[in-house]
Amino acid sequence: MSFLTLKNITKSFGPNTVVRDFDLNVASGEFVSFLGPSGCGKTTVLRMIAGFETPSSGSIHVGGMDVTALPASRRKIGMVFQAYALFPNMSVRDNVAFGLKIAGMPRAEIDTRVAEMLDLISLGSLADRYPYQMSGGQQQRVALARALAPRPNLLLLDEPLSALDAQIRTSLRDDIRRIQQELGITTVFVTHDQEEALSISDRVVVMHKGRADQIGTPAQIYNRPTTRFVADFVGKLNTFEARVESPQSIFFAGQNIHDPRHTDLTPGAPITVALRPEALSLRPRPGDDLSLPGRVLHSTFLGSVIRAQIDVAGQQVSVDMFNRADATLPVAGDMAEVWFTRGDVLVLPSVM
Amino acid sequence: MSRRFPLLSTLIALAGAAFFIVPLIATFNFSLRMKRGELSFEAYRSVFDSDVFLGVLGFSATASLMAILMGVLIVVPTAYWVRLRVPRARPVIEFLSLMPLIIPPVVLVFGYVRLYGSSSILPLTMTEAGTNVLLVIGYVVLSVPYMYRAVDNGMAAIDIATLTEAAESLGASRLRTIVFVIFPNIRSAIVSGAFLTFSISLGEFVITSLLNRPAFGPYLVQMGQDFAYQPAALAIMAFAFTWICMVLMEAFATRKPGQRLLQWRAPRSVTKAKS
Ligand SMILES: Nc1ncnc2c1ncn2[C@@H]1O[C@H](COP(=O)(O)OP(=O)(O)O)[C@@H](O)[C@H]1O
Ligand SMILES: [Mg+2]
Numbered sequence: 001m002s003f004l005t006l007k008n009i010t011k012s013f014g015p016n017t018v019v020r021d022f023d024l025n026v027a028s029g030e031f032v033s034f035l036g037p038s039g040c041g042k043t044t045v046l047r048m049i050a051g052f053e054t055p056s057s058g059s060i061h062v063g064g065m066d067v068t069a070l071p072a073s074r075r076k077i078g079m080v081f082q083a084y085a086l087f088p089n090m091s092v093r094d095n096v097a098f099g100l101k102i103a104g105m106p107r108a109e110i111d112t113r114v115a116e117m118l119d120l121i122s123l124g125s126l127a128d129r130y131p132y133q134m135s136g137g138q139q140q141r142v143a144l145a146r147a148l149a150p151r152p153n154l155l156l157l158d159e160p161l162s163a164l165d166a167q168i169r170t171s172l173r174d175d176i177r178r179i180q181q182e183l184g185i186t187t188v189f190v191t192h193d194q195e196e197a198l199s200i201s202d203r204v205v206v207m208h209k210g211r212a213d214q215i216g217t218p219a220q221i222y223n224r225p226t227t228r229f230v231a232d233f234v235g236k237l238n239t240f241e242a243r244v245e246s247p248q249s250i251f252f253a254g255q256n257i258h259d260p261r262h263t264d265l266t267p268g269a270p271i272t273v274a275l276r277p278e279a280l281s282l283r284p285r286p287g288d289d290l291s292l293p294g295r296v297l298h299s300t301f302l303g304s305v306i307r308a309q310i311d312v313a314g315q316q317v318s319v320d321m322f323n324r325a326d327a328t329l330p331v332a333g334d335m336a337e338v339w340f341t342r343g344d345v346l347v348l349p350s351v352m
Numbered sequence: 353m354s355r356r357f358p359l360l361s362t363l364i365a366l367a368g369a370a371f372f373i374v375p376l377i378a379t380f381n382f383s384l385r386m387k388r389g390e391l392s393f394e395a396y397r398s399v400f401d402s403d404v405f406l407g408v409l410g411f412s413a414t415a416s417l418m419a420i421l422m423g424v425l426i427v428v429p430t431a432y433w434v435r436l437r438v439p440r441a442r443p444v445i446e447f448l449s450l451m452p453l454i455i456p457p458v459v460l461v462f463g464y465v466r467l468y469g470s471s472s473i474l475p476l477t478m479t480e481a482g483t484n485v486l487l488v489i490g491y492v493v494l495s496v497p498y499m500y501r502a503v504d505n506g507m508a509a510i511d512i513a514t515l516t517e518a519a520e521s522l523g524a525s526r527l528r529t530i531v532f533v534i535f536p537n538i539r540s541a542i543v544s545g546a547f548l549t550f551s552i553s554l555g556e557f558v559i560t561s562l563l564n565r566p567a568f569g570p571y572l573v574q575m576g577q578d579f580a581y582q583p584a585a586l587a588i589m590a591f592a593f594t595w596i597c598m599v600l601m602e603a604f605a606t607r608k609p610g611q612r613l614l615q616w617r618a619p620r621s622v623t624k625a626k627s
Contacts, residue, residue, distance in 0.1 A: 085518040
């Protein structure tokens with residue numbers, strides 16, 4: 001059952017088409033993220049859901065009702081902006097109460113609801129502060145409470161964490177997810193940060209040039225990218241030119257690899273395969289059944305991770321290994337074996 | 353090692369200040385000498401005793417307040433709409449708002465008299481009320497450069513577009529957004545514009561006298577021709593009034609939400625806590 005449905009949305013500004021053929025179904029209570037590089041149209045789609053932009057074609061349904069032509073003020077949608085956008089002339093309490101006053105809620109009920117919302121974001125003690133008296137993280141919490149207070153049908157967040165520093169970003173990210181699950185509110189979250197999208201969402205929509213390239217769970221997006229763009233954009237990849245030997249095997253980096261998962265490939269066709277840095281190791285781990293010979297170019301100690309660059313058949317390959325007390329840093333110039341399992345080999349789609 | 357006292361710059365500054373202050377002191381001193389042989393506020397008393405003075409002051413103040421009201425009602429929605437919908441047209445609107453500074457008031461008022469004269473389809477100058485309306489419109493035009501600039505700067509200080517969207521997503525109509533969100537946040541800018549409008553309109557002479565209105569500006573000029581001490585007293589009062597306007601503007605402009613206009617108690621110290 002889809003609660004929010006975008007059907008075949010296209011949006012043009014003059015001659016520029018910035019969103020095309022966009023389809024999406026979001027279930028009630030689901031948390032969906034739009035992930036993509038800056039300028040790919042994430043904000044534009046979100047603004048069409050909110051009612052600040054009208055699609056050039058296509059339709060938007062919320063809870064079974066067509067809202068495509070409904071003005072933003074009547075959509076019952078909560079919105080959180082990157083720049084907080086709290087009303088500077090109002091205290092925290094009045095900011096949170098704004099939507100309730102507009103809706104004509106009785107005074108006593110407003111007070112209860114505001115107290116409840118401030119509790120939810122643990123800022124009850126700052127109810128009488130003004131926005132200019134608060135840190136960015138606190139302001140964004142208030143903005144979240146303000147958006148949620150009128151019990152909207154949908155919560156939309158446009159890069160709400162981008163203006164905050166790293167530590168507050170993670171803690172507020174976790175708070176947003178916790179509150180979303182507590183209230184069970186259907187949520188669309190826009191970000192250009194893959195870690196943010198993967199960690200917080202039920203499903204991720206990876207956007208590229210105005211299209212939804214891939215829609216899937218964070219694990220699907222990361223482990224099984226269906227387009228070249230998704231593979232490149234989400235996570236880091238080592239790619240290899242390869243050739244299909246037989247329906248059962250592919251040939252790359254001087255080896256034939258038997259891979260029964262890709263039986264539909266035509267023999268002789270050139271393809272690209274990829275390996276994530278964290279799927280590789282310089283020491284065989286249990287289950288590692290394949291290896292490529294190479295030479296260490298250099299290595300970096302990153303605390304929890306040791307990152308090595310290996311030259312494999314003239315190509316630079318990144319290897320990420322967990323740091324352990326007994327681990328030693330690979331020495332530049334040494335010979336090395338790069339180990340992995342056949343299940344980690346990604347055959348990249350030819351689709352860009 | 354203390355720096356050398358900047359003698360030359362101090363002297364230049366003092367000379368500059370004297371250029372403004374000496375005539376003011378001289379005028380003030382002169383205004384106190386109406387009674388021969390002693391200093392007194394006799395000239396001020398005689399000004400306030402005059403019914404004509406109170407009459408023209410009342411008239412001018414009313415006209416100025418009307419001009420402020422009309423100016424705010426025209427300028428605020430215009431500046432808001434331009435910033436929200438046609439931000440690219442802002443330089444054009446800004447240039448248009450400066451036109452009253454380029455076109456002399458004499459030209460403006462002659463234009464009015466011709467346009468709205470006895471042979472016009474809208475003969476405003478034929479009635480007392482119509483002429484008053486024309487006068488207020490003239491004041492509005494004269495003050496638009498200041499009012500528009502003040503309001504537009506006020507809007508630049510807050511993110512009008514995002515605040516509007518935030519209010520709309522919370523269910524507010526456009527009108528409620530303007531009244532509850534936009535207006536309170538540019539109130540200090542509007543007040544600045546209002547004080548400027550008031551001080552321009554109150555002593556305005558050209559338009560007022562050509563429309564033959566019983567207002568403060570023409571009265572001031574008339575007094576200057578007929579009397580000696582009273583005009584000096586009036587000039588000093590006009591200065592004082594302007595200064596009070598400036599101080600009030602400053603007080604409004606620097607006020608933060610949630611503070612009183614004038615803080616009698618020490619400001620509540622507020623620390624920015626980390627969240
Ligand atoms: N109001 C507008 N008028 C013209 N072009 C716009 C407008 N809003 C967005 N765009 C263009 O649409 C594209 C997508 O923008 P946006 O949705 O903001 O991207 P994102 O949020 O993914 O960074 C950009 O190229 C941007 O320049
Ligand atoms: Mg954006």
